[in-house]
Structure formats: structure tokens, C-alpha cells
Amino acid sequence: MSFSFFKVSRPKTPPELAKSIKESLMALDTKTVAEVKALEKALEEVEKNFVTMRTMLSGDGESEPNLDQVSQLVEEICKEDVLTLVIHKLPALEWQARKDLVHCWSILLKHTVDSKYCCVEYIEQHIELLDFLVVCYDNKDIALSCGLMLRDCIKFTTLAKYILESASFVLFFKFVELPNFDVASDAFSTFKDLLTKHGDVVSEFLTAHYDEFFDQYEKLLTSSNYVTRRQSLKLLSEFLLESPNSKIMKQYILEVRFLKVIMTLLRDSSKNIQLSAFHIFKVFVANPNKPREIKIILGKNKEKLLELLHNLSPGKGSEDEQFEEEKEFIIKEIERVSMYIQS
Structure with a gap:
């Protein structure tokens, strides 16, 4: 049976x-x-x-x-x-x-x-599958799933390199400002990974696409959206100060238009943005090879800059002492440049 x-x-x-x-x-x-x-x-x-x-x-x-x-x-x-x-x-x-x-x-x-x-x-x-995943940020129902999948792909150099160099990369400048906060934040996480995970690949990309990239990035730094300004400024200091990007940074700090953007952010109503802007501003000022145009702008804006810097403080913490030392150096350098311009 x-x-x-x-x-x-x-x-x-x-x-x-x-x-x-x-x-x-x-x-x-x-x-x-x-x-x-x-x-x-x-x-x-x-x-x-x-x-x-x-x-x-x-x-x-x-x-x-x-x-x-x-x-x-x-x-x-x-x-x-x-x-x-x-x-x-x-x-x-x-x-x-x-x-x-x-x-x-x-x-x-x-x-x-x-x-x-x-x-x-x-x-x-x-490889076109990566473009499909990027474009999916436009569909809020699946955007977060696609974001996770993209970040898994970005861990691999060849896949990250493809996304950076693809036509779909420019879409991130739009996606990080989407009205849906969760989707915009997720897109920014992916954008950040693309610019920080593989230093040499990023350096190569920024060298080849310097003008187009920083033209677009300037729009993020001057965005009316506080979160966009704060995140993109913090990210800029992260990837710009990475050693593989030293050539890019040296090029960036020679440009008057970028100094003007950073000086505007130094005057932002948000203290967090002011402090992040200071960390990039100090590189412009400390550069021993400042072009004359940069010196002229620092000299012309001396009074406002010194007032801003004297009032700038990171609050209590272990970094307070180092910050004050850096600030003191930058103040002296602005005063020195100002005297040079006047003479």
C-alpha cells in the first residue's frame, strides 16, 4: 500500500x-x-x-x-x-x-x-543595462531599488568608469534635485560613490571633461535648494582634496569664477555651509601661485572677508584649535595680498 x-x-x-x-x-x-x-x-x-x-x-x-x-x-x-x-x-x-x-x-x-x-x-x-538603471531614477516607484543596484555596480572599476563616461551621467545633476526628497538623496548617494570610490578613474574623467563637469557642478553649488548646496559643497571638498585629483584642484583654484562661488557660500545663512566653504576657500588663499586676478578679488573684498572670518567658528570640539590656526593664517594671507595689490 x-x-x-x-x-x-x-x-x-x-x-x-x-x-x-x-x-x-x-x-x-x-x-x-x-x-x-x-x-x-x-x-x-x-x-x-x-x-x-x-x-x-x-x-x-x-x-x-x-x-x-x-x-x-x-x-x-x-x-x-x-x-x-x-x-x-x-x-x-x-x-x-x-x-x-x-x-x-x-x-x-x-x-x-x-x-x-x-x-x-x-x-x-x-553595458546599456547601466544606462537603463540610471534612467530609472525618473520612476520614483523603482528609483530606490535601482539606486542600490547601481551602487553595487559602482564597486567595480570598469562599471563605474562606464557610467562616468556615459551620456546618462549628466542626468545625475538633475536627479539630485528631484522634488521627491528620498529619491534625490538616493541619487546623491550614487553620485557621491561615482566621484569617490575609484580615485584614478575619477581623476582621468575630470581631466577629460573638466569644463563640462564643473559648469554643471557650479549649478549645484548655487542651487536654491539648501540640501543640494550643502551636500554638493561637502562632496566637492571630498573629491577635490583627494591626492589623485591634485592636478584638478590646482586648476580649480586658479579660476576666478569658482572663487566667487565659494565666497558667496562663505556668506550663506547656514553655518554648516559657511564652514564647508571655508575648507575650499582656504585652498584658494593658501595657493602660493595665485593669479593676479585672484589676488585682486581677495584685496577688493578684504574688509567683508575678514569680518566673515573673524565671526566664523566651528563650535566646541577637538578641531577647534586647528581651525583657529588655519583661520589665522588665511586672515594674514588676505592682509598680505591686499597690501601687495595696493602697492
Whole structure:
């Protein structure tokens, strides 16, 4: 007598799971209202598949993932073009499926098979997928998921380099000022990673695109949005003062128009912005090779600048003493330059 009332389903193998994910994602193509039920069923199937993928990649909480299975799944996902599908179908996915996907995405990118990052190599061969992820910031429903996925990509030099040099990079100057605060903040996090994670790549990019980049960046520094001004000023001091960008910084501090922008920020109503502006302003003033035009502006604005600087204080803290020493040096340098101009 056999009992087959409770048939236990056999777990999917990595090739079966990859194929099942592909089929369920392709089933999301239904467009007519009559096919709503089919679409709901496909979304359910996608969600179930993503849960299975998540468990296979990161374990079930009780047991660790089987690394051989993980490697096999990574290879199959690339072979079956699943990465292309998951990115293009992002707008159709529901919240939980996107959450599971973002979790899996990070593991997929980091996993190596025979010392090769298979998924990273796949994206390098289908590089337009990165442009799609960037453009998704325009869709507030999926923007945060795409942001997380982009930042995982940016950890890899080749992918970060592509985004920086792509036509879609300029969109970040718009996305960081989107009216939705969460989306704008997330876009700024991605923008920051692009400009700080790979020093040599950033230096190469800024050297090749100096004028276009800083023309756009000036708009962020002079934005009417307080958060944009504060974040972009802080970020500017971070990447400009990085050693790989020393040539860029030397070029930047020779330009009168940028000095004027920083001097305007020194007068901002926000103390935080004033202090951040000071850290860039001091580089202009301390530069031993200041052009005559820079000296003239410092001399002409001597009284206002000295008044501003005397009233500027970081508050209590360990950096207070160093700040006062720097401020004292800058004040003396402005006075010295002013005397030179008058003579």
C-alpha cells in the first residue's frame, strides 16, 4: 500500500531555477486587460522564484548556501540572459520581488566562478543595462531599488568608469534635485560613490571633461535648494582634496569664477555651509601661485572677508584649535595680498 497524498516537491536545481526565473519574467509581457489574471499569476511566479533564488544564494537562516549551487546558478543566470530580463522588468515587479532581487543582486555581482566575476563580465558585455538603471531614477516607484543596484555596480572599476563616461551621467545633476526628497538623496548617494570610490578613474574623467563637469557642478553649488548646496559643497571638498585629483584642484583654484562661488557660500545663512566653504576657500588663499586676478578679488573684498572670518567658528570640539590656526593664517594671507595689490 503506498501513500502518495503528500507529494513533496523536489527543490529546483540551479539550471531549472534560472530557466524558471527567465520564463516567469518573460510572462510579464501581458499588456491587455483580459490578461490581468495571467499577469497576476506571472507576478506570483516571479516572487516565488526570487524567494527560491534568495535562499539558494544566501541560505535559509539555518543552513549556509551550497557554494557549488551558487556558482552554478550564477553561470546559468548569465547564460540564460536573466540579468537583462530582471533589469528591464524592474518597473513591472512588485515591492517584495524588488526587495528580494536587490538582495540577490549584490551576491550575484560579488560571487566569483574560477576567479571571474561572471555577472560583472556579463554587464560589461551588455553595458546599456547601466544606462537603463540610471534612467530609472525618473520612476520614483523603482528609483530606490535601482539606486542600490547601481551602487553595487559602482564597486567595480570598469562599471563605474562606464557610467562616468556615459551620456546618462549628466542626468545625475538633475536627479539630485528631484522634488521627491528620498529619491534625490538616493541619487546623491550614487553620485557621491561615482566621484569617490575609484580615485584614478575619477581623476582621468575630470581631466577629460573638466569644463563640462564643473559648469554643471557650479549649478549645484548655487542651487536654491539648501540640501543640494550643502551636500554638493561637502562632496566637492571630498573629491577635490583627494591626492589623485591634485592636478584638478590646482586648476580649480586658479579660476576666478569658482572663487566667487565659494565666497558667496562663505556668506550663506547656514553655518554648516559657511564652514564647508571655508575648507575650499582656504585652498584658494593658501595657493602660493595665485593669479593676479585672484589676488585682486581677495584685496577688493578684504574688509567683508575678514569680518566673515573673524565671526566664523566651528563650535566646541577637538578641531577647534586647528581651525583657529588655519583661520589665522588665511586672515594674514588676505592682509598680505591686499597690501601687495595696493602697492
